[in-house]
Amino acid sequence: MIQVIASIRVKPGKRSEFLEIFKANVPNVRSETGCIEYFPAVDVDTGLPPQVQDPDMVTVIEKWASVQALKDHLQTPHMLSYREQVKDLVQDLSLKVLQEA
Numbered sequence: 001m002i003q004v005i006a007s008i009r010v011k012p013g014k015r016s017e018f019l020e021i022f023k024a025n026v027p028n029v030r031s032e033t034g035c036i037e038y039f040p041a042v043d044v045d046t047g048l049p050p051q052v053q054d055p056d057m058v059t060v061i062e063k064w065a066s067v068q069a070l071k072d073h074l075q076t077p078h079m080l081s082y083r084e085q086v087k088d089l090v091q092d093l094s095l096k097v098l099q100e101a
Helices: 015-030 067-074 077-086
Strands: 002-010 035-041 055-066 090-098
Touching: 002 015, 002 077, 015 035, 015 055, 015 077, 055 067
Parallel strands: none
Antiparallel strands: 002 055, 002 090, 035 055
């Protein structure tokens, strides 16, 4: 099993629009073979001093059965369509693919 943390910086003021499109695609992703967990998350104010909040950041938390399942996911028709729909809303993207140490 692998975990994926995708950090998506959306253009200022576009987070709600981005999340609407993203959430519409979540059921498609969750039905994929190998998908264990998949959801978007946003910062919550905890008042903890080390926390840095960013209103333009969406973090996607994912768990996949394998690296191959993740690679297959990225090539599905619904993900290709999703990327086309959000291309003008996204400013930057970074990806961490992790395994338990």
